[in-house]
Amino acid sequence: MSNSTPATRDLFAQYVVPTYGRFELQLARGMGTQVWDEAGKRYLDFGAGIAVTSIGHSHPRLAAAVSAQIGVLVHTSNLYFTRPQGLLAQRLVECVGAPGKIFFCNSGAEANEALYKLARKFGNEGTPPPPRHAAGELISSASNRTGILTMDGSFHGRTLAGISATGQDKVKKGFQPMVDGFRHVPFNDGPSLVSAVQDPGTVAILLEPIQGEVGIRPATPEFLRLARELCDEHRLLLLFDEVQCGLGRTGDWCGWKTLTGSDSLMPDAVSWAKGIGGGLPLGAVWISDKPVTLKTGATVPLCDLLGPGSHGTTFGGTPLMCAGALEVLQVIEDEGLMENARQLGPYARQAIEAIASPLISEVRSVGLMLAFELAPDFASKAHLPQDKIPSLFLVEALHTAGLLSVPSGASAVRWLPPLNVTRAEIDEATHILRSVLSQLAS
Ligand SMILES: Cc1ncc(COP(=O)(O)O)c(C=O)c1O
Structure with missing residues (x-):
């Protein structure tokens, strides 16, 4: 120097x-x-x-994949189709093991932003559930449901909506007012979750199957199953933040499957970042293809709800990042x-x-x-x-x-x-x- x-x-x-x-x-x-x-x-x-x-650092296969792609095509914007993005999307859908589609972005906070926007769109444009009886009262759902329940102790990133979603006061200090629409419930507390979903404005439950930032605190399988049942019953989206625990770290592509020990419990959407690119900045979201009935009467797969013009980012899913991530996932598989x-x-x-x-x-x-x-x-x-x-x-x-x-x-x-x-x-x-x-x- x-x-x-x-x-x-x-x-x-x-x-x-x-x-x-x-x-x-x-x-x-x-x-x-x-x-x-x-x-x-x-x-x-x-x-x-x-x-x-x-x-690990400087893996020769990642270095080779990125070096090869950098000399061919680094970036095009999402105005065009590129093969590495399509191939990585296919690979990630296979990792989840259920039909759906992928949205690409750059980080975990941004992947979660896509989840919040998916939930808003679902709540604003989807049909609310029919009125129901609770404690002797007839309760109708709000016609525009925008409330997302997240967990105490959670961490969802540092954007303004990310800190609003995060269930820790320390990240919010000095940044009030928070983005509207997030409510926190105690993690792994079934009765609190049951009572929180009674709010007719609720549209989604977002949780980390394994809370990372607070020191590796897994959800109980019962809590995950209850969350799924409540989402089905109240027509809510079940959203998993697997930014830290996803794509291999738990011994499975899907952290929640390590906890539940089966493939039967499925969320409606999942966010990833961190390990997906082995150090390359990339985030992604899987959204299931389950049918959603819109207020217009039309039915669309959930994964098509964020249609053209509704969401995006310049760098999301560049050929360079996708070629690198494809190799990272292949190394995880090839090297066991x-x-x-x-x-x-x-x-x-x-x-x-x-x-x-x-x-x-x-x-x-x-x-x-x-x-x-x-x-x-x-x-x-x-x-x-x-x-x-x-x-x-x-x-x-x-x-x-x-x-x-x-x-x-x-x-x-x-x-x-x-x-x-x-x-x-x-x-x-x-x-x-x-x-x-x-x-x-x-
Ligand atoms: C579970 C979880 N979600 C979201 C994030 C935010 O990811 P990023 O820092 O890539 O925005 C993190 C980061 O620690 C995280 O652990």
Whole structure:
């Protein structure tokens, strides 16, 4: 680096809007589950860019697919048809295993925006359910239903509608008023969901089958089934946000199938991003083809409700991103990475549990989504300086020891390694965690 170029840290201080609380690490390159900082120090990457680099860093097949496509056709806009987008759509429909169609965008927040707009259109243009009797009263549905129920603790992205949908106050602070139409219900609380859907303006239930940002909290199969039944009964859409848990991380293309153990429960639409492109910015939504009767009397498949001119984005589904994502999904299949997630997720969980540290109170996991909860008395046991947040303190101590992991709120830490992580890498990460925890507790 020439003397006239400021250090990376100084470039950020002067030129990058400080929306992120960043760790003091300047990462320069990666390979598989390893990354190196600018000084050449090696880290095991058990964060994978927050569940993004699903086939690890610099996978030669992803590099080759993107390099080949970049020399052929990068971008055309969605004014035209391109083959990689069509092929990726076909592949994603196959991943869900039920007929439907795909909308492409650039991120998880944007994929969820498509879900909100689908629900609005369904509520405004679809026929409401017939009046029903409840508690001795005849209740008609609102003729324009716009209410979306989401869960306490959920995270759906940082757009204005995304933070409105998100069931955590901290993301809303300073940005009021929120977008109208979102109501939050306690996660995994059946009676609260039953009572919330009684509001005649309700049109959809949106949930993450496995809440990620709050530290890997899965929905119970009963809660998912109840949500499906209520949606059928009240003519609502069941929307799953699989941005973090989808496309292989749980050991299945569909996170909810890992939880329900069967193919029988199907949502009406699903959002994805993160791991879909192995690090390439891409989001997508699957929408089922179930028939919807419109107020005009016409019947259309739900996946055709967002018709021409109703929604879009310049970069959604470019040939470059789609060629890359197609290769990522093919690598996951060819290298047996969902099987790896099914085998090594429980292996990593047992390894963390076997540390038996008094600083960890609980380990939660589904496939290769893992979180460990720090003990309520972590601060005193680990002699935490007063201004330090426990999860950040531990994550920083792990950095010093050569391991990247991801904080979840103040009191949990996530491991979201690439799906091709090895047993040896899990052993190494566990060794680092064990020695850092024992140093902190001593
Ligand atoms: C479940 C879930 N939904 C949506 C998002 C937002 O995705 P993005 O950051 O790509 O907008 C995230 C990101 O963490 C997420 O975990």
